[in-house]
Amino acid sequence: MAQTFAWCHALGELRSEERLRLAPLGWSESPVSTLDLASRLSGLMADLRNEEIEPDEVASIAGNRQSMESAAIWQTLAAADRRARDYMHEAGLEVPSLLSRSISAGAPKYRSVVLLGVTELPKSMRRLLLHPDISVHSIVHAPAVDESYFDSFGCPRPDRWAHRPIDIDDEVIVAAQDHRCQAMETLRFIGDRADLFSIDEYTVGLGDLTVHRTIQRFLEGAGVPTHSAYGRSLATARPLLLLRALAEYASSEDSDALAALLRHPDAEYLLDRHASGPSLLTLLDFHRAKHLPRRIDAAISYACKEKKELEALVRTARRLVGSVSQSVTDVRIAADNIARLLLAAYGAADHSSIAREYTEALQTELKALASVLQRLSMLPAALAEYAPIRGSDIIRWLTRMASRIPIPETYKGPSVELVNWFELSSDDAPVKIITGMNNGSVPEMPAYDPLLSESLRSALGLPGTEVRYARDAHALSAICASTPNLRIVWGKTSVDGSALAPSRLLFAVDDKTLVTRANQAFTSHDSIPPSIPVLFPSAATSVLVMPRPSVPEPPITHLRVTAFKDYIACKYRFYLRHVLGLQALDDEARELDGAGFGSLLHTVIGEFARSDRLTSVEPNAVVKELYQRLDSLVKATYGAERSIYLEQQLRHIRIRLMRYAEFHCKRSLDGWRTKEEWIEVDAEKDLVVDDIPFRIQGRIDRIEYRDDTNEYAILDLKTSDRRTEPEESHRQGPRNAKVWTDLQLPLYRQIAPIPSGSSIKVGYILLDGAEDRPPLAIADWTDADYASALDRAEEIIRGVRAGVFWPPSMVVPTWDDDLSSICMDRSPYRQALIARAPSIWR
Known part of the structure; x- marks a missing residue:
């Protein structure tokens, strides 16, 4: 941490363009970004000094073999590094990598050092171990005949391991479709040996850390205790x-x-x-x-x-x-x-x-x-x-x-250990499973700093990917040779669904085996298929229920016009929404939903009806009044600071208000008039069914009257982008056998404050943003059609009075709404759940 802040001070002394040259793409001059950059660069310098390389040396080689720009970057780095070291010295601290050099020059603290399973050693550590007064003993997990495959410190030699075959039985290797299937195969392999081994005789090695939590959840869910060496972040x-x-x-x-x-x-x-x-x-x-x-x-x-x-x-x-x-x-x-x-x-x-x-x-x-x-x-x-x-x-x-x-995770007793896969080479468990054996994960691709290109690393003599390959090839050889019960699983797809290839270590075999294994890996469909994991035994009965509704007491005596559509679509959803009053709360709302968008527009038009511009036939004057009403309402409801999402929606509302102004003026010029009490009208009327009155309520958007023809028009405002005519939204089915799916306009006709016996038209004002089509859409229904609509309304009223809210509709919405989970819309057993649903809501 001290080095990071020393580098922060050093970076602060650089010119802005110099800092930008050292920083990654998209870097910004902020305290957090500077701390991140300082942490990264101090780590880079430490890595170089571990290999006994100074930044000045990198700058020199970059100038000879790379571009002048690369040389300039490293010259800047070298200067910043000197300043960072100065800050460390002023603080009375020593750079750790430089401290190791001074230690190597003095008398060693230990005379004998044992290296156990060491696979990589930086040059600085090798210098320490080469001290003439230190005796080094290396212990390697390999047969004596393989001594030539390791250097004097016991590290695998990349030149020898690059072409060495790895003896892996084909039966050990399994392909799994995805990360869940890898977890299922791990669980299956453990379960098949449950009678032979105790729980602490299993170890799972993780080649790909992205499957870590999935495997742990599956094992724990199946009652298999686990202990992860990774812990959590x-x-x-x-x-x-x-x-x-x-x-x-x-x-x-x-x-x-x-x-x-x-x-x-x-x-x-x-x-x-x-x-x-x-x-x-x-x-x-x-x-x-x-x-x-x-x-x-x-x-x-x-x-x-x-x-x-x-x-x-x-x-x-x-x-x-x-x-x-x-x-x-x-x-x-x-x-x-x-x-x-x-x-x-x-x-x-x-x-x-x-x-x-x-x-x-x-x-x-x-x-x-x-x-x-x-x-x-x-x-x-x-x-x-x-x-x-x-x-x-x-x-x-x-x-x-x-x-x-x-x-670290707390140890809770005997459990399946989850470790990094190459640690399995020193694990004595008789049963081992390696998961995530995929290319890119095994061998792991080192995260080299972008300032050190591959060619520059090679010129500096820094270890490359061949060192990591040698390490992993040796580890896999040792695991295969020492584990009597071994399973190696590679995934065909990643956690995010991307295609994966098996590790190239699996193809470190002779030519004949290579052809067979490659053919099986890339053409065979014999892999663990995607499945729904069943981690617990089935219960006698499901605890997931769809509760039957109970008859409301006292009976329902009134409904809003829009509720009839919900009853027709699904009695049970009607019950949940209109009897129990269930509703979802969107706690992530960034903008108005469809209902809120329409409600705001309706409110503005209702406010406009109380202005002296209601009788105007000048679109500009009307739209100006509408905009003023909108601005006042928005400020009162949403304040002055509004999100960009809401501002975008307000632009769409203004477009619709402009169309409404044009429609309003044209209707006036055509002889249709309206008045304040006919805009956004709260209407209600009793419908007598079986000699008992039932109150129907609704808000009518606009009523108009034409003197010369003695006609009334009841118009409902629609603001959706999808243009739907009244016939399409109210009736479905064959031409000669249409059924009512919505009763909104027929019921508005029934409850509107219009003298009985009047000639009444009903329709929509479609403010859908389609400027090339007229907004007015009048329904072409006969008296017989209206009579059938009233008959359907009476049937619904009888059902609501009697508490008939069951069964749910077998036709479920194609989208998930706020009631989908209660209604089990996506359950494959939905029909059976409906059949045995208990009545538990009283």
């Missing part, structure tokens, strides 16, 4: 995730960051306990879904029911992040501020309700994080005094650094 620790949430809110103060902070399980220990918790989070989610705020201020500028609670929350959150949002010039102060935040969150927290294993894990995470913060707080002043940096930036950098810090 400190970056996933709860305390660090809390710090990240605080840092994000400190930087942006936007509503998404506030919601993310509230969702952290430990946030309640930092925020006011009376102002936090699920209820406040729900309030925030409802607020975000309705008002779509980019950020929420301590003084909310628009009207909302949650104003008092949310303003208090914002004030508390801002006080909380104040210490990490301010800039400091000493990173030790930032580290202390972060430590105080953690102490506030966890120091006095009551964890008695948390399971013991989680409490122990939390303590381990806090200790690991405290160790990192302690290293920061103990930096010498010469390094810690840095350019102004915020605590939130330090947290971001800690998060990136923490991804490389493992938290």
Whole structure:
């Protein structure tokens, strides 16, 4: 860490264009980016010095064999490296790689050194071991006849292993379709030997770390205890995730960051306990879904029911992040501020309700994080005094650094070990499974720094991919020779579905075997197929049920017009939505949904109806009034700071309002008139069914009257991009046997405040954005059609009164809505679940 900050100071002395030359593509001048770059470059210098190479030497070779630009980059690096070393010396510290050279020149601490299974040694370490007073003994996992395949330190020789065949039985190798199938094969191989070996006699070697968690979950899910040598990254620790949430809110103060902070399980220990918790989070989610705020201020500028609670929350959150949002010039102060935040969150927290294993894990995470913060707080002043940096930036950098810090798993008794695959060569387990045996993972491709091209590495004499191949070839040979029960699994596709090839180590065989194995790998379809993993024995009955509805008490006596469509589509969904009132809350809303988009447009038109422009026949005047009403409504509902998504939708609404203005004026010129009480009309009327009145309610968008023909028109406004005529949306089926799927317009005709016996037309105003088509669409229905619609409405009313909400429709939506899970839409056993559904909701 000290070297990283020494490099930060050195980089700060470079010109901007010089820093940019050293940085990766897309790099920006920010504190976190500079820390990342410093960490990377200090690591690069350490790697070079481990091989006893100085950056000046690289610059010289780059000038001779590479481009002048490459030479200039390394000259800049050499100068920055000298300054970084100066900063280390001023702080009283020594560069570790230089320290090893001074040690090699003095008397050795140890006279005898044993190298056990060492596969790679840098030149600096070899220099130490070549000291005349040190006796080196190398122990290698290989037969004595293979001594020539290793150097004097026991490291595999790349020139010898490059062409050596590896003896692998074909029966040992299995291809799996994907990462889940690799996990299933691992589980199957263990299960087939369950009677022969105890649980701690199995070891799984991971060639591809991306399948690590999948395999562990499958084994644990099947009741097989596991212990992973990898543990997990400190970056996933709860305390660090809390710090990240605080840092994000400190930087942006936007509503998404506030919601993310509230969702952290430990946030309640930092925020006011009376102002936090699920209820406040729900309030925030409802607020975000309705008002779509980019950020929420301590003084909310628009009207909302949650104003008092949310303003208090914002004030508390801002006080909380104040210490990490301010800039400091000493990173030790930032580290202390972060430590105080953690102490506030966890120091006095009551964890008695948390399971013991989680409490122990939390303590381990806090200790690991405290160790990192302690290293920061103990930096010498010469390094810690840095350019102004915020605590939130330090947290971001800690998060990136923490991804490389493992938290070991707690040992819980005998279990299947999960280790890096090449560690299996020194493992004495009689049963071993290697997974992820794919090219690119085995042999692993080293992550060389882009400043050191392959040709430059070769010119410098740095080890290349051949060293890694030799290491892995030796490891696989040793595993195959020493494991009586071995399975090697390679995947045909990666976790993200990309095609994979088997490891080239599997083809390190004689020519005859090579042809057979390649043919089997690339043409055979005999692989573990994708499957649904069944990790537990089947129960006698399913615990997944679709509860039958109960008859509401008292019976339903009224419905909105739009609810009839839902009953026709699915009685059960109608029950869930209109009787129980179930609805989803979209806590990730970035823009208005379809209903919200239409509702905003309807509200604007309703406001327009109360203006003196209602009778105008000038489109420009009408559209100006509509725009003014829209702007006022948007400001009152969504505030002044709005997201780019909402602004884009508002542009589409303005286009539709312009079309509405043109339609409104044309209808007036054609002799149709309307008035304030005929725009956005809340209408209701009793429909007498079986001598009992039933109230029908609805909001009619527009009613018009034409004096010369004594006609009325009831028009419903449609704002969807998809243009649907009234006939298509209301009736389906063959020409002579159409059935009603929606009763909206016929029921509007029934409840509208229009004198009985009047001539009434119904239709749509289609504001779909298609400017080349007229917006008016009138339904061509006869009196008989309207009569059949009323008959269908009466049938529905009888069913609703009687509590007939079962069974669900066998036709399910092609998309997942908020009720799909309850209705088991995607279950292959849906019909059986419906047949045996219990009545448990009372």
